[in-house]
């Protein structure tokens with residue numbers, strides 16, 4: 304089967320095209336560096352030919368400088384371990400600013416593989432009044448050129464026709480690969496050639512578009528821009544708290560109803576306990592947080608599609624640079640708000656190994672969405688729903704503070720890491736292409752939200768469920784001895800394990816229930832919520848978990864628990880990815896060690912200060 308590879312500069316629409324051609328739903332976003340690994344799909348052309356298509360990370364040249372670009376280079380040159388050399392290169396260029404795409408196309412001609420040049424985003428170019436002489440371009444470059452709109456139905460028709468034409472002729476056997484890393488003279492030659500090509504085939508509009516520049520005058524302004532960024536983040540956390548409540552209540556009462564139903568239908572016993580204490584109080588207790596997670600992602604996805612994220616990176620570059628973080632670390636750290644795993648993987652776009660390692664080291668400190676259930680549970684149980692200064696919701700403020708603590712810790716740790724590990728290094732230059740603003744596409748946002756929801760529910764159904772069952776078993780067995788005076792759970796394995804860890808955690812105010820929840824909580828942070836739900840439900844507490852917590856825990860313990868979750872390395876999958884991406888267990892253990900130490904220290908301080916304030 305013929306294999307096609309999508310190659311092009313970052314953010315030119317390769318993945319959007321991949322999705323359109325193959326019907327896949329890979330992530331697209333309006334910033335450079337969305338795709339960091341290869342993705343394979345297949346498609347059937349209008350003439351009925353099956354082809355495999357590979358989507359690749361964006362790159363400006365085959366002179367790969369970062370791990371994501373190496374993937375593209377290796378696949379294109381046929382050096383990739385797991386990927387056969389492509390039979391045809393679909394070289395994608397952005398019609399609105401075609402220089403970088405055309406330069407890459409010129410370089411790729413040397414590889415000697417058949418190729419089709421796709422001038423993508425032709426819809427925007429036309430709208431702006433940019434004219435492109437497609438036929439003239441094809442003549443000058445000597446390969447087929449087609450115009451395309453990746454995101455519109457029917458926007459790929461010309462490409463399909465060109466593909467079928469190329470396949471019908473039978474793809475030419477690859478010619479000689481004459482590619483060598485271009486030197487200065489070669490780069491200048493390519494630059495001249497592309498300038499000539501553009502002069503001959505691209506006409507600029509009579510009136511240049513100034514909208515982007517006008518918006519950027521505000522959003523990139525050192526004062527106004529930062530104010531907008533802060534305001535956006537703030538609005539996000541307020542919305543997470545206030546917007547989700549009605550839906551959460553609905554899900555919560557649905558689970559309560561199920562519990563009551565089970566209580567009527569089943570006799571008292573182990574099965575009923577399993578359903579009420581493990582499934583409903585445990586897993587159900589985590590699932591209610593889905594609306595909050597989706598609201599957070601709605602914000603992030605909209606801002607990503609709008610083209611705002613690269614601007615935010617630009618604004619943060621000064622602050623991040625002061626802390627020793629590369630400007631390119633912004634997107635990986637931002638992705639870590641979703642989950643540290645894709646965040647750590649997107650650090651592949653950073654070319655210097657040291658900068659990449661620093662980013663990987665601090666990424667788990669960014670507040671991932673798995674912490675949302677933990678934070679919300681504790682905040683709702685212990686922080687009153689009060690207005691501050693008339694407008695702010697106190698709970699939203701605390702949430703904002705926890706996120707801010709994570710960010711501050713990331714900046715602090717990278718500052719220290721830079722001083723400790725690689726002191727004598729000049730600050731690397733940060734080049735960033737600011738994408739054009741685009742209206743977010745509802746379909747993409749909806750797909751993104753669905754993907755998130757699916758991922759969350761899948762976790763709830765697998766990892767979290769499995770861990771909750773484990774907790775339920777440990778909290779139920781062994782049965783109490785005859786004549787037992789205390790509640791049954793006091794004799795269980797859970798209590799034994801919890802009491803065993805308790806002395807270590809007593810200085811930070813953790814009781815045995817928390818201690819025991821932390822162990823399976825390594826599988827995923829939300830497990831802490833389901834584990835506590837199950838333990839307190841088995842213990843015989845009626846009603847919502849938040850209510851049990853506020854009767855059994857002191858405020859000092861609750862605050863200490865929050866502080867713990869800001870820093871603690873409570874996620875084995877993250878640690879495993881760090882090991883893989885950093886290339887060694889050393890970095891994984893380093894991350895585990897420093898996060899554990901930070902968590903313990905922070906909880907210790909928070910607990911003792913709170914006790915001193917009389918909140919013990």
Ligand SMILES: Nc1nc2c(ncn2[C@@H]2O[C@H](COP(=O)(O)OP(=O)(O)OP(=O)(O)O)[C@@H](O)[C@H]2O)c(=O)[nH]1
Pocket residue numbers: 311312313314315316317318319320330331332333334335336337338339359360361362423424425426427451452453454455608741744747
């Ligand atoms: N209007 C319009 N928007 C497009 C078109 N193609 C892509 N986009 C948008 O452009 C942005 C970038 O698209 P992606 O497909 O993620 O770009 P990419 O080349 O895969 O980017 P990297 O993976 O970062 O290299 C997204 O916001 C897309 O929705 C197009 O033909 N027309």
Ligand SMILES: [Mg+2]
Pocket residue numbers: 317318319330331337338359360361
């Ligand atoms: Mg992509």
